[in-house]
Amino acid sequence: MRIYKVGGAVRDRLLGKPVTDIDWVVVGTTTEEMLAKGFRPVGADFPVFLHPKSGEEYALARTERKSGRGYGGFTFHASPEVTLEEDLIRRDLTINAMAEDDQQNLTDPYHGQRDLEARVLRHVSPAFAEDPLRVLRVARFAARYAELGFNVAPETLELMRQLSESGELEALTAERSWKEISRALMEDQPQVFLEVLRACGALRVLMPEVDALFGVPQPEAHHPEIDTGVHTLSVLEQAARHEQPLTVRWACLLHDLGKGLTPEEEWPRHIAHEFNGLKLIKAVNERFKAPRDCQELALLVGEYHTHGHRALELKPSTLLELLQSFDVYRRPQRFEEFIAACEMDARGRKGLEQRSYPQADYLRGAATAARSVAVQPLLEKGFKGPELGEAIKRERLKALKVYKEST
Structure with a gap:
């Protein structure tokens, strides 16, 4: 029995980043031997076990073969004869296909360390194209390591493009997709996730409502960046820069979907885009089965974000309706998140990233005034x-x- 640390723990140590989760692979043993040593099995599908003391996951070295569509369409084979190199070759990226023993001796058969130094996200083998989830994973890694200068290798992007065109992405479950999307949105540069998905054609498949925003103009007086898709990426970038929670980032991504429905003859104006976008926001929410708090905030921000921008001009009666819509009396945090999304929207414009947003304090004051009424x-x-x-x-x-x- 030989035990190796694999994947992200090795990658992040070499990058000098904090190592949080550690994955272990065990070579040259059987399920029976693992059970005899006190390891506890996890599920029935994979040869994965929990360490009797640390609770960390230990997986038997295995090979895999494509047997159906989607993320789950694989047949696995684990035996004492499976080598470490055979286990590593089934992984997605070279930088995730390294292993080290307890002396930190590196096993790197697919040149992951070289790609780390070159700042390249490169697939390990052609089998990459058998798993559609890897399109989302690579885009997420691009967002995570963008600050370090990482880029997707052209040949890997081409495989991602082929996957996007194959129909395999539609076989992904909502739960698996949401897990990757939500993790990507919480990276330091989530806009890169969207850029990579768009570059390989996956955004058009997964979120056609967002993809449709690129090339749609807005009035230059309010949006110096003009392009609605570019604006959406900028809003998301601001949300990350200001360390907003997932609910706010999801709302920022979807807030302007209605502009994708505006007839070209009405460009660059987008009358009633707030109302028109609600059915699209609802569709995206349902497609990925987003958590309820994310769904609710996205719909409310979509409908009322222009109210937020015009807060100082609103009549008291309109202001009251706004506060009622958010139920600020019982759910004050949701209104705070709405204000945050509006501010990110205002800052997500070329050259206006540092602008002040007095509407925020004004709206907070209005909520306080309304809540002060004693029953x-x-x-x-x-x-x-x-x-x-x-x-x-x-x-x-x-x-x-x-x-x-x-x-």
């Missing part, structure tokens, strides 16, 4: 049921009028 005095006056609701609404409207006059 108890109204109860003491005898209001109840629907009448109580109307009375609260009237008092909140008065509070917002006072707030607007005082700012």
Whole structure:
């Protein structure tokens, strides 16, 4: 039995990055021997075991053969005869196909260290094209390591293009796709993820609603970058720069989808794009089964982000409707995330990345004013049921009028 540290742990150590998750591969043993040593099996599909003390995952060296469509369409073979090199060749990228023993002696049959130094994301073997999930994984790694100057090798991008055109991407489950997308959005440069997907044609397959934004112009006075797709990438870049949570980043990605539906004769204006985009946002939400908080915020930001930009001009009654839509009384955090998404939208414009956004504090103040209305005095006056609701609404409207006059 020989045990090796493999994959990301080796890659990140060589890059000088913190190592968090460690994967181990075990060569020259059987399931029976692993069980005898106290390892606990994980699931029935793969020869993977949990260490009896550390709880870390140890996988038997294995080979794989394509047997069906999609991420799960593989047959695995694990035996004591499978070599470390045979196990490594089934991995996606050369930089993930290295192993080291307990003395940190490196096994690198596919030149991963060379590609690390050259800052290249390169596939290990032609078998790369058998797994459609790898298109998303490579794009995610490109986003993760963009700051270090990594690029996708042209021949790997070509394989990704072939996968995108093959129909295999449609075989990916929503859960697997969302896992990669959500992780990519939380990288330091998530816009690179979208750029790579677009470069290989995968964005058109996975998110045609986002892909349709490229080449759609906006008024230059408000959008010096003009192109709606470029703007979307810039908004996402700002969201990452300001360390926004996943909910905000997802909303930033989808906020302008309605502009992709504007007839060309109406360009560069996009009247009612907020409302028109809701059905598209809903479709993308459902396609990837995004978590409920991500879905809700994306829809609300899509519908109301221009309200956020015009906050200082809104009538108190419109402001109240906005606050009601977000249920700021019971869900204040969601309104904070809306404000953040609006600010990222305002900053995601060429040359305006450092602009101030006074609307943010104004909206927070409005929410505070509306929340300050006490219910108890109204109860003491005898209001109840629907009448109580109307009375609260009237008092909140008065509070917002006072707030607007005082700012």
